[in-house]
Amino acid sequence: MSALPSMSANTQAAGDAAYDAVVVGAGFAGMYMLHRLRGQGLKVRVYEQGGDVGGTWYWNRYPGARCDVESMQYSYSFSDELQQEWNWSERYAPQAEILKYANHVADRFKLRGDIQLNTRVDRATFDERTSTWQVATSDGRIATAKFVVLATGCLSNARMPDIKGLSEFKGNVYHTGHWPHEPTDFTGLRVGVIGTGSSAIQSVPVIAQQARHLTVFQRTANFSIPARNAELTVEEREAFRRNYPEIRRFAREEARNGIYAELPDRGALDDGDNTRRAKYEARWAKGGLTFMLAYNNLILDKAANDTAAGFVRGKIAEIVRDPETAKRLQPDDHPIGSKRICVDTDYYATFNRPNVTLVDLKSDPIVEILPNAVRTRTGDHEIDALVLATGFDAMTGSVAKIDISGRGGRTLKQKWAEGPRTYLGLMSQGFPNLFIITGPGSPSVLSNMIVSIEQHVDWIADCLAFMRERGLEVIEATKEAEDQWVAHVNEVAQQTLYPQANSWYMGANIPGKPRIFMPYIGGVGVYRQICNDVAAKGYEGFVMSQSAPVPKMAAS
Numbered sequence: 001m002s003a004l005p006s007m008s009a010n011t012q013a014a015g016d017a018a019y020d021a022v023v024v025g026a027g028f029a030g031m032y033m034l035h036r037l038r039g040q041g042l043k044v045r046v047y048e049q050g051g052d053v054g055g056t057w058y059w060n061r062y063p064g065a066r067c068d069v070e071s072m073q074y075s076y077s078f079s080d081e082l083q084q085e086w087n088w089s090e091r092y093a094p095q096a097e098i099l100k101y102a103n104h105v106a107d108r109f110k111l112r113g114d115i116q117l118n119t120r121v122d123r124a125t126f127d128e129r130t131s132t133w134q135v136a137t138s139d140g141r142i143a144t145a146k147f148v149v150l151a152t153g154c155l156s157n158a159r160m161p162d163i164k165g166l167s168e169f170k171g172n173v174y175h176t177g178h179w180p181h182e183p184t185d186f187t188g189l190r191v192g193v194i195g196t197g198s199s200a201i202q203s204v205p206v207i208a209q210q211a212r213h214l215t216v217f218q219r220t221a222n223f224s225i226p227a228r229n230a231e232l233t234v235e236e237r238e239a240f241r242r243n244y245p246e247i248r249r250f251a252r253e254e255a256r257n258g259i260y261a262e263l264p265d266r267g268a269l270d271d272g273d274n275t276r277r278a279k280y281e282a283r284w285a286k287g288g289l290t291f292m293l294a295y296n297n298l299i300l301d302k303a304a305n306d307t308a309a310g311f312v313r314g315k316i317a318e319i320v321r322d323p324e325t326a327k328r329l330q331p332d333d334h335p336i337g338s339k340r341i342c343v344d345t346d347y348y349a350t351f352n353r354p355n356v357t358l359v360d361l362k363s364d365p366i367v368e369i370l371p372n373a374v375r376t377r378t379g380d381h382e383i384d385a386l387v388l389a390t391g392f393d394a395m396t397g398s399v400a401k402i403d404i405s406g407r408g409g410r411t412l413k414q415k416w417a418e419g420p421r422t423y424l425g426l427m428s429q430g431f432p433n434l435f436i437i438t439g440p441g442s443p444s445v446l447s448n449m450i451v452s453i454e455q456h457v458d459w460i461a462d463c464l465a466f467m468r469e470r471g472l473e474v475i476e477a478t479k480e481a482e483d484q485w486v487a488h489v490n491e492v493a494q495q496t497l498y499p500q501a502n503s504w505y506m507g508a509n510i511p512g513k514p515r516i517f518m519p520y521i522g523g524v525g526v527y528r529q530i531c532n533d534v535a536a537k538g539y540e541g542f543v544m545s546q547s548a549p550v551p552k553m554a555a556s
């Protein structure tokens with residue numbers, strides 16, 4: 001524990017309780033933030049709207065849910081004892097095991113006492129006179145805090161599609177991102193799945209094994225690579241554990257996406273057809289997200305990308321026996337990797353089952369949902385249960401749900417109306433002492449998110465320690481730094497193929513959401529260096545002060 005006094009001694013207790021910091025959300029980000037700040041002796045309160053810790057892994061309980069970054073890497077690195085002792089069972093752990101891990105972390109680091117569950121943060125208002133935040137929660141209380149950290153998650157605001165008749169459907173309706181806690185069993189039922197993103201690609205093969213019939217409604221075909229999931233052997237776990245210092249260092253400092261992997265040193269067009277095909281075959285056989293690391297220019301050069309996309313389309317044609325279905329499953333409207341690539345177990349082969357039908361919504365759109373069927377232009381598809389795998393209002397959705405007012409009463413929603421604006425993805429000008437973990441403008445969803453979460457949490461914790469040592473109380477991004485960063489994020493995105501896809505990275509899955517490429521593509525290692533340099537230069541681009549300057553009255 002730090003010898004420095006808690007900041008809350010200076011915090012005005014205008015509401016029911018006063019904290020140095022309020023953290024919103026108790027997923028991996030919120031839990032680690034609590035651990036770090038408490039370790040500095042700060043008085044912290046975490047509010048979590050869910051009934052327990054774990055965030056993503058608390059909510060997404062659909063059949064087949066699991067991580068798609070290997071568990072030995074999709075795990076905290078801040079405690080060597082933890083990473084040496086925890087036994088991941090499979091290459092990609094299932095949801096229940098990741099949730100168990102989150103609970104283990106909460107117990108092991110005694111976090112629960114400072115986490116208030118079943119409590120939603122509805123409003124946060126910056127009081128310029130006292131330089132504190134007033135945080136209103138769903139239990140009717142108002143807490144006061146010097147700092148607020150939004151650990152609200154990038155993929156935590158489940159998107160309900162606006163389809164005529166949905167509320168009239170008489171069977172059960174499930175959203176993959178809001179799955180019930182009780183076991184679901186589709187045995188003997190006719191099930192419809194709407195959506196073919198990552199959650200559908202994981203759940204479709206499992207639901208198909210239970211259901212009498214499964215109809216998959218596809219708007220956009222997505223590229224998916226086999227996971228090649230398997231139990232981890234003792235030797236495999238030990239090899240990771242022995243090499244963790246280097247694996248974690250590489251993931252933080254060198255990898256673009258926070259994953260330890262062999263990096264390619266040549267482009268796809270530098271090899272001839274046979275060599276290239278052999279490389280893709282090897283990556284396909286190995287499985288997983290690192291397929292895109294076969295060459296170093298797959299996301300930069302369309303001609304290079306076409307070779308990888310063509311390879312995967314060829315695989316789909318090999319696996320799926322009905323040529324019509326195979327054709328519909330072959331993505332043809334975006335470069336491979338420009339939408340989050342999916343990782344599956346038997347997704348394409350599932351369409352060879354006699355009880356599975358694919359409906360292509362581009363040529364045969366949904367007209368309405370009837371009490372017992374999904375009606376498309378060409379007819380009715382009778383179903384008893386409906387699964388909405390329609391994704392999330394990504395990156396900004398959960399932040400926008402909170403009524404956040406900064407300086408001059410300006411809301412974050414107003415400020416972000418044309419798209420999110422941040423400095424480094426960490427803060428937004430006009431909202432002093434409000435931090436965002438893995439916010440828009442940081443690598444975030446383009447990375448192994450635990451690497452990005454740990455980096456942000458450490459940066460924020462170090463920043464607060466820096467301020468305390470100097471008696472500083474308020475930090476705010478400058479407009480110039482923010483403008484430059486937003487321009488840089490856009491410029492880097494435009495150098496890649498990413499903006500060519502109508503993806504949730506662009507907000508394209510939410511009607512009316514501005515089309516801005518939200519995450520920072522520069523790479524995890526480069527981004528970390530930028531953040532470290534900013535800190536080393538005394539938090540360049542931020543203004544720190546002892547208290548927020550009170551705006552002058554206009555002369556009469």
Ligand SMILES: Cc1cc2nc3c(=O)[nH]c(=O)nc-3n(C[C@H](O)[C@H](O)[C@H](O)COP(=O)(O)OP(=O)(O)OC[C@H]3O[C@@H](n4cnc5c(N)ncnc54)[C@H](O)[C@@H]3O)c2cc1C
Nearest residue numbers: 025027028029049055056067068069120121152153156449
């Ligand atoms: C199905 C699925 C699989 C994924 N697999 C991977 C993977 O393999 N690798 C990877 O890197 N990433 C993966 N992700 C991304 C995943 O979201 C992150 O890896 C990580 O779990 C995010 O942690 P977090 O704490 O930032 O956010 P979350 O886990 O989303 O937690 C945020 C929490 O904040 C709470 N909250 C939000 N708003 C409020 C409010 N107003 N008041 C109170 N509480 C609030 C939410 O209830 C939630 O519990 C996956 C996501 C999904 C949906």
